[in-house]
Amino acid sequence: MSALSESQAPRRGATMRDVAALARVSIKTVSRVVRGEGGVSPELAARVTDAATMLDYRHNLAASTLRGHGQKTAAIGLVLMDVANPYASALHRAVEDFAHSRGTLVFAVSSDENPARQREVLDALLSRRVDGLIVMPVGTDHGSLLHEQRRGTPVVFVDRMPATTEIDSVTVDNRTGSRLAVEHLAAAGHRRIAYLGDLHTIWTAAERYAGYIEGLAHTGIPLDPELICADLHSAAAAEAAAGALLDRPDRPTALFGAQNLVTVGVLQAIRKRGLQNRIAVVGFDDLPLAELLQPALTAITQDPATIGRVAAEILFARLDGDDSLPRHEVIPTRLLVRGSGEISADLRSPHSQ
Known part of the structure; x- marks a missing residue:
């Protein structure tokens, strides 16, 4: 049955x-x-x-190409927040590699975290009768995507959880990763650990902030609202926020960048002030050539290649007729120790407490 x-x-x-x-x-x-x-x-x-x-x-814009070739288009849609983001690019490549092995093309588009743009690009993909969708969803209203799935187009969410239990999803353990970052910095003696994160409306950002709070609680560090900078949706915004923190007389001794572009802004602010070896940094997501920085970046790393591959496996299983209950796959994160997160807190500094 x-x-x-x-x-x-x-x-x-x-x-x-x-x-x-x-x-x-x-x-x-x-x-x-x-x-x-x-x-x-x-x-x-x-x-x-x-x-x-x-x-x-x-x-159906693809109808003319389907005559005499069955009902499948041998194409799937991939909707990401920004195809230029290194994390999204790696995920895209993994999906594309798996789809290629199945003789299927991938149409990848960016939503720019804009619900209206997401609806626009989804309409464009669906008008071309893609066989299935892998989506990094924007917002919490997933009714239209659930509707498309019920019409016969399989949908898999990546990076973020759906607001319904009827859609397959692949995410990482964001909360545990962030808690690990805070605990790692606390182990180096840091008590003033700042949080810099993406838009609070994004599920991953909310989970990473929750992990930061849990990390403080587990290490007995009081929450200081003045060390929290959220809604930073670009490297420039993150640099400005990090700079403001570092220019304070009671500046933090460690910064946690909870998203890759946020971490880029954090590192730029530190470098401009010559504090590379005085302020500890842990980033969530790795960066290209991060090991070449001085000091090299300590990061909570995701595995976008595995995320993309698992999402593609689920999607093609659905296309092959798998009608089992929806799946939620959680990919673990890991701490990559390189140097920036191991800078000890200077307890003698007037900037520390």
Whole structure:
């Protein structure tokens, strides 16, 4: 017996023939309307539009390439926050490598953490009838993606948890990784450990902040709100925030950058002040050539290649007919010790406490 209930089972999407029947017009008329061609009266165009809306019809831009080739397009969509981000790029490559082994192309697009842009790029991918989607979702409203899955397009979330239990997902243990970073800095004698993180509305950022709080609690360090800088969505914003912290008379002795671009900004602020060997740093996510820095960056590392591969494995299993209950795979993080996180707190410094 299928693990999916009847309400969860994929439903066939409406066809142009269905729209034509409901609107009481010819298929050719429907084709002209959905393609934006002329030669159709406003009355007929309105009937077609209303029928398409009622049937939740999506025009298939790939239909001409599908004639005589079955119903699959041999393409999947990959929606990331920014394909230029090193983490996203590594994840993209892993998905692409797995898809290539299955004779499938990957269309990768960026959402820029913008719900409207995400909806736009998803519509573009779905209009081309991609066989499935791997998505780094924006926000907490995942109703449209759940709707697409119920229409028959498998969806897998990466990096962030879905707001529903009906969608597969692959994440890392963000909270444990952040707690480990704080505990590592505390073991070097640090009591003033600043947190610098991405937008608090992002699930991963919220989890990493929670891990920071847990790390302070586990090491007996009081929470100081003045050492918390959230909603830093660029390296420039992180540099400005880190600089403000470092310019204080009671500056922190250690900084935790909870996202790769945030860590870049933190390192820039430290370098400009010549504090490379006086302020400890741990970053969440590794950076390209991080081992060449002086000192080299200590980081909580993710494994984007494994995340991408596991997400692709799940997606293609669904495409092959796997209808088991939705899966949530958690990929562990690890602490990579290189030097920046092992700088001891200078207890004799007037900047320490």
